[in-house]
Amino acid sequence: MTIAGTHDATLIVLSILIAMAASYTALDLASRLRASTGWARLAWLATAALAMGGGIWAMHFVAMLAFSMPGMEVGYDPWLTLLSLALAIGATGLSFLVIGRPAPGPVLLIGGGLVMGLGIAAMHYTGMAAMKMPADLRYGPFWVAVSVLIAIGASIVALWLTSRTSRTVLRLLAAVVMGFAIAGMHYAGMQGAVFTLQPGMDGAHGWTSLNQLTIALAVSAATFLILFLALVAAMFDRRFASLSEREALAIRRSGERFRALYQQTPLPLHALDSAGRIEDVTEAWMELTGYRREEVVGRPLVNFLTEESARRKLREDWPALLRQGEVRGLEYRVVTRTGEFRDVMASARLLQDPDGGIRVLGGLTDVTERKRAEEALRQSQKIEAIGQLTGGVAHDFNNLLAVVMGNLELLRKRLPPGDAKAASLVENALQGARRGAGLTQRLLAFARKQDLRPSAVEVAELVRGMAELLQRSLGPMVRVETRFAPGLPRAMVDANQLELALLNLAVNARDAMPGGGTLRISAEERAVLPGAEEGEGLRPGRYLLLSVADTGTGMDAATLARATEPFFTTKGVGKGTGLGLPMVQGLAAQSGGRMALRSSPGEGTTVELWLPAAAAGAGEEAAEAGAAPLPPGTAPRVILVVDDDPLVLANTAAMLEDSGHTVLQAASGGEALASLGAGLRVDLLVTDQAMPGMTGTQLAEAVRARMPGLPILLVTGYADLPEGAGEGVSRLNKPFTQAALAAAVAVATDGPPALSLSEAQGADGGSPGG
Structure with missing residues (x-):
């Protein structure tokens, strides 16, 4: 005989409320699942599975208790009941695990929904199988299919909402929909259940001693308590996570501000890890070296030093830093991105991390210009010392030459008439003394101690007057060109010394053009303004720029740097004194001007003489001053x-x-x-x-x-x-x-x-x- 059952309306409402509460709790806990990692993520996964699976099981159990058949007591097998609970929790947890990845796709959502829906359906029918009563139970296929489809559809929707819903209002709405859907699944399954009374059965035994309402209220209360505690735990976790996030955000912003301040500080600073690799650099550091940040971060600092500096840093300075904790005043040479060398002073300090690691904060100070100035000062002091020595030697040599020349002249007067050989010997000695006097003049010119008689000189006329001498000195293989701008001012310079300087430069040019070439002598007027870079070292005013350029072999940078050093020559032993250019430089400087050299291999050499321009009328006054004749005779004194x-x-x-x-x-x-x-x-x-x-x-x-x-x-x-x-x-x-x-x-x-x-x-x- 088929038995029709009835449902307690109160328990039906209670079961639906349980389904809604479980859905809301599961949705809320799922948000913590996505925000956690490691063990915390596994803990929230278990909690969400317990809330969802246990809540659905509790709804099912309360709904079963809401069902009763007149005159028949119903009991439940405890093991099958626990198995149904395990099925619900396990299927729910597995589904959450499947969709636990960030932004799961449709395939994962559908797959997780199938797992959860089939698990819920298995939980429902396992729970039904746990009923003990004097009746046979069978199911209508249609309602079974409907209940399974409702379970799968509700599960897919639940998982989709879990991955999407974050606002409270939407979560409540989703929980109501999910609650009715899950309840609908249960009652659709119950609609398809058919109970047939078994003849000769005297009633079921099991939990029938307890009132169904009492059991339902107890299960409901326990379920609501568990869900409430889960929500409270999620709320506190969310609160702590929010505080941690705000603190992390503050720390991150503070770190970003510190990084921005660090990177924009006007000092060339760098941060290194324990292996000496660059972690960060400032803008000033990149300006000094020419590199971009992505080109240096992660590379060892020694990669940007010269080989000698890198070797000293690795062998001496880095161990000293690890021992002492700080080093200062280290001298290195940095190689820039363009291959230029920069001299720097480096300092570094060792910093301890909270986890026991070490880092290094270091800085560089560019001392290239100071080094160059020091080198220039030492060179100047050396040249000055050589000049002082040269001047003193030339002075003493002048005294000796004066004695030699004077005595030779007196001896020449006392030679017996007709002694041609003795006269020739004396004359040769005088010629040698005169050549020595010329050498002392060069020495004094280098030492800037020669006696000059500056006058207003027409440089163009002076050069034209030397044309025959220059051509004879240069030989037929060298062509002389002159270019003089019209209206040139006179130059205030010693004419004799200027002739000697031009002759020295011409001979140097000839030696630089062994196969012949062109010597170009030109002049133009230049004005030097205050602070002008072109006239460095010159007083503001008008100048005559006299240039002597050749088309010879030229000089490399090393030779050019030493070209004006005294006694430096590339002409070989016995072919040059090394005083030609120093003499010209001394003449220019002592005249109130300067000499400049430009040269490169294969492109010849240009010597520029900056000579002060004479004031208007200075030439006439000088001519008148020099026109006074000597007295025709001198009485004994x-x-x-x-x-x-x-x-x-x-x-x-x-x-x-x-x-x-x-x-x-x-x-x-x-x-x-x-x-x-x-x-x-x-x-x-x-x-x-x-x-x-x-x-x-x-x-x-x-x-x-x-x-x-x-x-x-x-x-x-x-x-x-x-x-x-x-x-x-x-x-x-x-x-x-x-x-x-x-x-x-x-x-x-x-x-x-x-x-x-x-x-x-x-x-x-x-x-x-x-």
Whole structure:
């Protein structure tokens, strides 16, 4: 006999509420599942499966308790009941695991829905099988199919909502839909259940001692409590996650701000890991090296140093940093992206991470310009020292040449007539002495101590006047071209020294063009403005730029850097003194200008001389000043000669005596003053400049104070006398010939002779010493 059952309306509503609560809880817990990783993710997976599967099972169990048949007691097999619970939880957990990947696709959603739907259906019919009653149970196929389809469809929707729904309102709406769908699945299955009473059965035994309502309320209360606790746990986890996220966001923003400040700091800084690899660099670091950040991050710092610097860093500085924790003042050479070398000073500090690791914060200071300035200063000091030495040697050599030339001239006068061989030997010796005098002039030019007589020079006329000499010196294989702009100003320069400089440059050009070529001499006017880069080292004003360019072999960078060093030559032993360019440089500098060199291999060499332009009318005044003729003759004079070098003193005295003058000698300025202070009367004082104790200019100043009218002739090889020294004093350059000495005496004593020595002694009534 078929039995029709009834349902308790209260328990039906309660079962639907359980389904809704389970759906909402599962949806909420699923959001924690997506936001977690590792063990926390597995824990939330288990919780969501328990909430969804257990909630659906509880709804099913309460709905079963809501069903009753008149006069029949129904019990439940505990093992089958637990199996139905396990099926629900397992199928739900497996489905959540399948769709647990970020943004699951339709295939995963459908697959997970099939697993969950079939699991729920299996849970329902296993729970039905757990019923113990005196009746047979069978199912209508249609309603079974409907219930399974509802279970699968509800599961697919549930999983889709789990992966999509995040807002609370939508989650509540989804929970209501899911609750009715799951309840609909159950009651559709119950609609297809047919109970047939078994004859001779006396009723079922099991849990029938408990009231069905009581059991349903107990299961419902336990289910709601579990779901509530799960929601509370999810709420607290969400709260903690939100706080952690805000803290992480703050830390991230703080880190980003620090990184931005670090990267934009005006200092070239870098951060290294424990292996010395670059983790980060500042903008200034990249500007210094020329690299982009992606080109350096992850690479060892030593990759950007020269081999020597990298070796020293790895062998010495890195171990010292690990021992001491900090290093400073390390000198390295950095290789930039363009291959340029930059000198830097490096410092580094060791930092400990909270996890025990180490990092290095380091910085670089670009000292390239300072290094270059120091090198330039050392080079300047070296050149200055060489110049001082050269000037001193040239001065002493001048004294020796003066003695040699003077004595040779006197010897030539005393040779027996007709002794041609002896005369030739003396003349050869004089020629050698004159060549030595030329060499000393070059030495003094390099030392910037030669005596210059600048005047307003028409450079174009000077070069044209040298054309024959230049062509003869250069030979037929070299063609000379001249290019002079019209209206050029005169240059203030010593004309003789400029001729010598041009001749030196021409000979250098010839040697650089062994197969022939072209020598181009040109000039143009240039104005140097204050702060102009082109006129570096020059005072603002007008200049004549004289250029001498050849088409020779040129010089490489190393040779060009040393070209103006004294005694440096590439011409081989015996073929050059190495003083040509230094002499030209000294002439330009002493004239108030400068020399510039440009050269490269295979493209020839250009020498530029910047010479100050003469003021208007300076040429005429100079011509008039130099037109005064020497006196046609000079009467015998009484001359006091002062020199600390006995050989020079004796030589000068001998040449003057040979010219008919009466000569008195003093070995120092003090001795000369003592003689003059004792009443000695002379027509002329001839004194050397460079003397210990009292220089020639100091002696001249003291004599002028006591004897204002006494003519003074200052003999010197130097040009850099103290400012104001030698005013009103005639000068004679060393080395000098007897003719030059006689002419200088004539100019200095342009006036009536004084008393002779004997007359002076008689008038004074005593000897010179008394």
